[in-house]
Amino acid sequence: MYYKFSGFTQKLTGAAPTAAYNPQGLKQSLPAESPTMIFATPTKVVSEAGSTVEYLGANKVPDLQKFFQTSDGIPVHLKRGYPDQLLYRTTMALTVGGVIYCLVALYIAAQPKKKPSLALLNEKPPLFCSLPFLIAPPHTKHDTYTVGVKKYCTLYI
Amino acid sequence: MAHQAHAMLYSVDPSPSPLTGAVAALLMTSGLAISMHFHTTTLMSLGLVLLLLTMYQSSRDIIREGTFQGHHTPPVQKGLRYGMILFITSEVFFFLGFFSAFYHSSLAPTPELGGCSPPTGITTLNPFEVPLLNTAVLLASGVTVTSAHHSIMEGQRKQAIQSLTLTILLGFYFTALQAMEYYEAPFTIADGVYGSTFFVATGFHGLHVIIGSTFFAICLLRQAQYHFTSDHHFGFEAAASYSHSCLMSYDSSFTSLFTDEAS
Numbered sequence: 001m002y003y004k005f006s007g008f009t010q011k012l013t014g015a016a017p018t019a020a021y022n023p024q025g026l027k028q029s030l031p032a033e034s035p036t037m038i039f040a041t042p043t044k045v046v047s048e049a050g051s052t053v054e055y056l057g058a059n060k061v062p063d064l065q066k067f068f069q070t071s072d073g074i075p076v077h078l079k080r081g082y083p084d085q086l087l088y089r090t091t092m093a094l095t096v097g098g099v100i101y102c103l104v105a106l107y108i109a110a111q112p113k114k115k116p117s118l119a120l121l122n123e124k125p126p127l128f129c130s131l132p133f134l135i136a137p138p139h140t141k142h143d144t145y146t147v148g149v150k151k152y153c154t155l156y157i
Numbered sequence: 158m159a160h161q162a163h164a165m166l167y168s169v170d171p172s173p174s175p176l177t178g179a180v181a182a183l184l185m186t187s188g189l190a191i192s193m194h195f196h197t198t199t200l201m202s203l204g205l206v207l208l209l210l211t212m213y214q215s216s217r218d219i220i221r222e223g224t225f226q227g228h229h230t231p232p233v234q235k236g237l238r239y240g241m242i243l244f245i246t247s248e249v250f251f252f253l254g255f256f257s258a259f260y261h262s263s264l265a266p267t268p269e270l271g272g273c274s275p276p277t278g279i280t281t282l283n284p285f286e287v288p289l290l291n292t293a294v295l296l297a298s299g300v301t302v303t304s305a306h307h308s309i310m311e312g313q314r315k316q317a318i319q320s321l322t323l324t325i326l327l328g329f330y331f332t333a334l335q336a337m338e339y340y341e342a343p344f345t346i347a348d349g350v351y352g353s354t355f356f357v358a359t360g361f362h363g364l365h366v367i368i369g370s371t372f373f374a375i376c377l378l379r380q381a382q383y384h385f386t387s388d389h390h391f392g393f394e395a396a397a398s399y400s401h402s403c404l405m406s407y408d409s410s411f412t413s414l415f416t417d418e419a420s
Contacts (some may be wrong), residue, residue, distance in 0.1 A: 016315070031247060055315050059383040061224065068225035076168035076226070077218050091210045092173060095180045098203050102187050105200055 004088075165230040169222065174215035181207035214337050216375060220392075224384045234391055241395045245402045248365070252406045255361065259354040259414060270349065278341040279351050283413035286392035289340050291331055292411050294402045295366075302373075309380065312387045322378045328370035328400075335363050355414055362410060365403045372396040 004015035078084045140144055181204050188201025223229035229237070263274040271277030282288060305320035339356075346356040376393045379385060385393060 056381045058317065061383050064225045065227070068221055069227070076173070076221050077170070077172050077174070079221065087210070087214060088173060091177050091207065091214065094203065094207050094210070095177050096174075098184045098200075098207060099180055101203070102184055102200060105191050106187055109194060129370060 161165070165232050167222075167228045167230075167233065172215070172218060176213050176220065176243040177207055178211040178215070178411075181205075181211055191285070212363045220379065220384065223392075224379075229391070234389075236252070237391055241302065241398060245387070245398060247401060249406070250415070251411075252358070255358040256413060259358065260343055262354065270351075274351075276349055276351050279348060282338065282342065282415060284411065287334055288411055288415045291334055293408065294327050295407055299404055301327065301400060306397060307392065309385050309390050309393060310387050314380070316353065317380055317385075321373060321380060324400075325370055325373050326338065326379060328366055328373065331366055332363060332370070335366075340379075350385060358414060360404065362407055363406050365399075369396065369400040369403050372399060384388070 002015050002017050003012045006013040037066075068076070078088060175335050178328055184207060186204075188198070188204050191200050239416065257355050260272070266272055266274045275281050301320050301324040305317050305324060308314075308317035308320055332334030344355075346352050373396050376385075376396050379392060
């Protein structure tokens with residue numbers, strides 16, 4: 001256990017070795033000793049494998065730097081291999097598919113509306129026709145559509 | 158000197174992200190229009206999914222180029238800083254448009270509104286209740302983000318992680334409070350020009366807070382993975398600048414949109 005003097009609470013508080021009560025921090029070359037403090041109940045012993053305490057994992061940046069700096073001509077968005085390719089292909093498929101779907105939807109939306117007749121209001125589109133299934137049939141009511149915000153009162157401004 | 162500076166710049170590899178991002182924008186906007194006419198959100202949701210994919214891949218690529226491949230030399234960083242400053246300035250002007258819309262209608266209220274501001278029939282929110290709390294929450298997050306910045310500059314890993322986490326939690330708290338205010342508000346976006354300007358301005362602001370929280374969450378993951386050094390942590394500084402500008406715009410809304418009487 002390492003201690004430092006906390007200026008905020010004016011008491012000794014626990015600290016990492018680098019911030020311990022020595023203005024320069026603990027010297028890395030000296031092996032630090034941790035005496036086992038035995039209390040009535042068993043306590044954990046701070047193992048002294050290294051003089052730095054890992055907080056949320058070890059530093060993998062140098063390895064990643066070596067990996068990404070290999071000059072194999074692969075662009076950076078595919079450098080990791082298979083996971084990158086999978087993500088790229090999925091995104092591209094959604095992009096191309098999305099553009100086609102968008103153009104078709106806008107084309108359908110641009111068609112002039114048929115004049116409403118009693119017969120038409122009861123008509124439903126064929127079941128297996130995919131596009132009208134994806135875009136709701138035109139007989140749905142418009143007046144009950146809200147933007148999801150509670151309607152309290154509307155002023156006719 | 159110019160030759161040396163040129164050697165420290167780099168050209169990015171060809172990337173699909175600009176195309177996928179542009180298509181995401183197309184799908185979201187057309188999808189919004191389609192959703193209003195045909196009551197189906199498929200196209201808009203597809204656009205949102207594509208946007209999230211683009212955000213993930215483009216930020217992943219920038220991190221690879223900067224942190225792992227070392228391309229973010231000082232001249233490159235300078236360019237990134239200019240870019241962020243210009244982008245934030247454009248966002249400020251974006252909000253100025255909404256403020257000018259509000260003041261246009263509130264400083265000279267028309268007879269149709271009752272000739273007064275706030276308009277007749279509008280029950281305004283008390284600015285000293287939740288809006289004041291929201292202001293305090295955002296100001297507190299400004300404190301925690303400054304603390305996180307200093308911790309990063311001092312090389313204090315644990316403190317930086319804790320301050321960043323607190324910043325993100327405060328951002329989420331703001332969003333939750335604002336969502337509750339939206340639900341409980343006695344007026345809606347359909348309630349004349351007051352409702353329109355109020356919800357569009359605060360709505361875009363709330364979206365920016367969510368963007369800021371997301372940016373900080375990415376910074377938190379990067380800080381935990383040792384990406385930031387005490388000298389070089391531009392991603393964090395960009396997120397902090399963006400959030401500070403968000404905070405400023407909320408302070409301005411607080412003094413203009415939330416008050417009971419127009420100035």
